[in-house]
Amino acid sequence: MSSVTPRRAAALCALLALAALAPESAPAATFVVDDTSTLPYDTNLPMRWRDSAATGGRQMSSEIEGATVVTLRLNLQPWLNRNGRVYLALPQQPIGVVNVEWSTQGRMLPGKLQSGQRTLVYAGPIRSPFLEDTFSVRVVADGRRVDIAQRLNFQFEIDVD
Amino acid sequence: MIRDVTRNAAGSAGRLRISARAARIAIALAVAATLADASAWVLTINPGARGAFLQVGVGSYSGFHNSGGTPLDNATVNTVSVAVPAAQVGRGVAQGMTSNSTQAISFYDGFTVCTPPTQVYVGGWVRRPGSGPGSGVLSVTSPASLTSGAQTIPFTQISWTSTALGNPAADIPAGTFTGGTQALRTIAANTWVENCLTFSYANTAVAAAGTYTGQVVYTLVVP
Numbered sequence A: 001m002s003s004v005t006p007r008r009a010a011a012l013c014a015l016l017a018l019a020a021l022a023p024e025s026a027p028a029a030t031f032v033v034d035d036t037s038t039l040p041y042d043t044n045l046p047m048r049w050r051d052s053a054a055t056g057g058r059q060m061s062s063e064i065e066g067a068t069v070v071t072l073r074l075n076l077q078p079w080l081n082r083n084g085r086v087y088l089a090l091p092q093q094p095i096g097v098v099n100v101e102w103s104t105q106g107r108m109l110p111g112k113l114q115s116g117q118r119t120l121v122y123a124g125p126i127r128s129p130f131l132e133d134t135f136s137v138r139v140v141a142d143g144r145r146v147d148i149a150q151r152l153n154f155q156f157e158i159d160v161d
Numbered sequence B: 001m002i003r004d005v006t007r008n009a010a011g012s013a014g015r016l017r018i019s020a021r022a023a024r025i026a027i028a029l030a031v032a033a034t035l036a037d038a039s040a041w042v043l044t045i046n047p048g049a050r051g052a053f054l055q056v057g058v059g060s061y062s063g064f065h066n067s068g069g070t071p072l073d074n075a076t077v078n079t080v081s082v083a084v085p086a087a088q089v090g091r092g093v094a095q096g097m098t099s100n101s102t103q104a105i106s107f108y109d110g111f112t113v114c115t116p117p118t119q120v121y122v123g124g125w126v127r128r129p130g131s132g133p134g135s136g137v138l139s140v141t142s143p144a145s146l147t148s149g150a151q152t153i154p155f156t157q158i159s160w161t162s163t164a165l166g167n168p169a170a171d172i173p174a175g176t177f178t179g180g181t182q183a184l185r186t187i188a189a190n191t192w193v194e195n196c197l198t199f200s201y202a203n204t205a206v207a208a209a210g211t212y213t214g215q216v217v218y219t220l221v222v223p
Helices: A006-025 B002-008 B011-037
Strands: A029-032 A042-045 A063-075 A083-090 A099-103 A111-114 A117-125 A130-142 A150-160 B041-045 B051-056 B060-062 B070-072 B119-127 B136-141 B145-148 B151-154 B158-163 B181-187 B192-201 B217-221
Touching: A042 A063, A063 B041, A083 A111, A111 A117, A130 B041, B051 B217, B119 B136, B119 B181, B119 B217
Parallel strands: A042 B041
Antiparallel strands: A029 A150, A063 A130, A083 A117, A083 A150, A099 A111, A099 A130, A150 B041, B051 B119, B060 B070, B119 B192, B136 B181, B136 B217, B145 B151, B158 B192
């Protein structure tokens, strides 16, 4: 083990201290947003086979789709008076690619995403503790891979400056 | 290594290390609290419904499939017939049959596929969620004979050809009734199969005058 001088030791300790404090003062960090006030919070979505894709022939679509309306309420209290970017994320799914598309009432951004991705729904200063909007959501999945009910656990994430 | 540093460091450095550890713990608790509070908004998607559709002759659909239409029940049983001139009976000259079907279009998209009454539309599809075996089996069952009182004509006297306008390869093969159940083809999940059948009477059997009738039943079985 190499020897360490007292001055160097002090400097190392100071660096360690700064490193330990770093997460709290990092210029940008991602956090999971509390969305437990969303209504309905757990939606059971009936799915129907999509109309045939325009692929010619007599092939019928193997995709299923469903739609619902949900009032999202995000608790941004921890980041009040900071600038942030809020994303809607959906992890990769065992049933393959799931496509999600939504429109909003204007408080948040409309958009779409594929499972395994995240999409920006809000960017700017956080001036109120809650960010709320009504989403009209449409989900499309491969019906050949959905033989039992599948829970899609969406997540809102925030990047704060 | 950190222990060595502490042992050799000045008192202030030791206090820094302690405060750093405290900060680390505090941050860890804060993150844990955030994760505990936040949980995922959930949408539970359900499998698409199992389903099958079979149409022989005239059928019903709410609109067309490619624009959101869905199947409707139709109890019509169409008739295919031929009147064999007395001079021709049993001479082996095949007699074309005609039907009372009026079904010309496909409910897939409204395209005209058949020319009734000569042709009889036969089509169907299978829907099945999941990745398991999804094919349906289309079959037809015919009785042994057409009957007129006690008189009979073997059902094997009746054959069909198969075609569809705009579809050069027949989905349903041509054939001859066997007087039993015969498989016509499998229908893969999410595929619309359709053809127009043209029936003919072989006319090789000498039969007494009369009206001979029999009914065949088409069946689509989904696993």
